[in-house]
Amino acid sequence: MDELILDLLVAFLIVAPVVGALVCLYLRKLPAIGKAVGAVSVLMAISALALLSIVVTAGPIVRDAYGLETISVGITILDLILMLAFLYISWKAKSALAGVFAGLQLVVLTAMEVGGVSEHGAAMNVDQLSVMMAFITSVIGSIICVFAVRYMTHYEDHGRFFAVMLLFLGAMNGAVFSNNLLWLFFFWEVTTLCSYLLIGHTGTKDARRSAVTAAEYTLGGGLALAVGILLCHSLFGTVFIDQIPEGAALGRLAFLPLALMAVAAFTKSAQIPFQKWLLGAMVAPTPVSALLHSATMVNLGVYLLLRLAPKLQGSGALSTIVALVGVISFVITAVLAMTQSNAKRVLAYSTISNLGLIVACAGLGTSLALTAAMLLLVFHAISKALLFMSVGVIKERTGSEEIDAMEGLRDSMPLVSAMVLVGVSMMVMPPFGMFASKWLLSEAVASHPLIALLLVLGFGATLVYYAKWLGRIFTGGIRRDRLQRDGTPRTYAATLMATATVGILATVLMGPLLDGLINPYVSRVFEPALQMGEWGLFTTMGLFPMVALVVLAALLVIVVILPRRAPQVREVYTCGEGSDVQVGTFYYWTEAKVAKITWTANMLMALLIIVMVFSPLIQEVAA
């Protein structure tokens, strides 16, 4: 009975969006599509919550491959169709690179299928990490889809658009539940296809070019994954993630498949030097950016790394390089974000930056780091969705995504400004989760001087770029007696507030989140290091009195601040020069310098990644 419920819920999370996608294709008219998307969203959110509660109470559940052979065969066939589709796309887009990548994937896959793959193991693994990911995808992703129903009125071809959006969610859920690497690979490549279609949706020249770039990068990553799986199969004789032997048991060459999978993860998560596709993806409609950056796509890369983190234990050079790639991506993109004037670009850089942190955590591979990574993943997804959707609303109203054009939005769009404030607060302010994970991560790196150095530089830059953006939105003149009517459409207001609520709830429920999801996953490899006490979070090394701080802040506000009478309101003083003034901001570096730094960083990181991939080979030869 339980098994049935479980299968049903998993099916809801993967199949329902696919069915929804087909319905969207059939309906074509936006109002009807809206209803379908709404229904699928509600179904997915409820299923995700139900699955979450099952796993939290009953522990992880595995589904044996026995009896699922038909699905395996189906996936193999779909894989082939997918590869052919990629070949067709690269032929049409005249991209030799994408064609080569897709072709090689096809060769690798065929080689594996011909050789025969042992299917004795758990096909699906619904554990704490997977349900956490599925929760992010299903809840945040659904909210973004509902948001898009209104936003996409300015665009055409709704049937295709929403079909791909929903398919994307289904593929994400499929990927995180798969324990069979071949299944994972299939879903992985479906997300590649979806991102290609969504980025190129508008069909403009820019959009098509960006879509092809994205396909090239991610297909390259897909190839690395395919070869990784092939090697995994030939070295360990298994394609099941949980059967891959753990770090210490591996030697030299055995790290090669893991290194290749790490490369695949870097491409999905747009780590330097693979960041170009994510920056180019900004041409897509805002809901697409929101989806790529928060609920899907980029999360898949870091998910794979977190999944493999136990296996990376004791891999020496490999895990160190993974950590370095992450932390260098973090600091460089954080610094570059300070130089950007377009809000979406700032957010794109900050996504790469934050994912870099998660990658670094996976590489560090300690209890504290792994906990921090999972917290980061949750809170980054929520706040990034909120920020991107807010930028979308602003763009719709003002027609601009430029930070300088957002001056004074607090007066004209108070609700959206408040949402941006909440989103940024989630990134930098206590007691929100990002702040907690920043604290946790800092503790985790205290014994790694080099990584600590890069980390502190990046944290400084992060505060700066958020201050610059938020500051522009909140730049205002004298207070009016009453705030202007906001006029934000109801769908937007509802989706924005829903996302903010999820973020606040996740913060309030951080204790259960730790006990129910994060610590059980961490405890499979390590002693859990972070606990929620009466007054806040504590580790063996320190204490973050989250609850105590909230109480203290509330007390200070009630006792000191509230009893005072509101002071007089006066026009801006500006040293007596009158209010006919303009304010600007600093962007520190020119675009040319940014390009130069990007180039240098790309070269450096490419070198680092080549070293990472070849280090197992070299070690093997040397031995």
Add this chain to the structure above:
Amino acid sequence: MSSSFEQIALLALWAAVPLLVGVLLGLDRVLTARLQGRQGPSVLQSLRDLTKLLHKKGSYVNGSQAMFAYGALVLQASAALVLIMGSDVLTAFLLSGVGCFLMVMAALSVRSPYSHLRAQRELVQMMATEPVVMMIVLSLGYASGSFLGSDMDEMLVLTLPLAAASMVPVLLIRLEKSPYDIATAHSEIVSGPYVEFSGRGLGITKLAHWFELAVMFGILLLLFRLPDPALDLAVKAMVVLAVVVMTAVIDNTTARLTRWRMLRFSLTFCLGAVMLNMIVLYLVNTGVIQ
């Protein structure tokens, strides 16, 4: 765990932070005056200024300005409390960092070029000091194996001498003194950093800054812990006095540098020094250096 009496004493110390910092700043003003051959104000002048400001009504331009300024005060005061109670130093430092962030937001939330200029300069200062102090905090935690102030080793300055040395330029920057008085920069920014605040609002921002200074001094003093309470107090008082004298002398003998030179100096020499210290410690701990 410290007794409840001790905790009450520490709470009292927290409540007295504005007094202590006020006297310290007053002392600095007297010293500066004497260095310049003036009589100067009394030691209590800074405190009197603050109480006067807090009793004035003052005015705001808009709600965000007030909200961010109060937010900054709440965060800095909480940070100081966390530090004084001997709790997590890292938490205290991060809270104080967000406090600075909110102060920048308060300056940006008014449509005034002077205010914005100040905010941008403050951002550069943050970039210059945040990484250095954070690195110092991390090395404190690494050296003692705990981030709890009450668990820190004694006289860490002996293991982390370069961290202590790096705190001097950082304090110069945070105290807004030359050669790094970028935020105030008296001559070219007309009326200094808090230009759009007046009366109580100005007092609030000052108070927030004082608590922030308390956090910075507190982190420095963690390097000078001693078991004997009387000796501990004496050493710490001497360190604070020495730093105040040092900053006053440096302030009066140097000309202002540009903010880029400040940034470069801080991120190369200061951060480099702390880093060097930490690497040496790391090598000693891992047994590379005997």
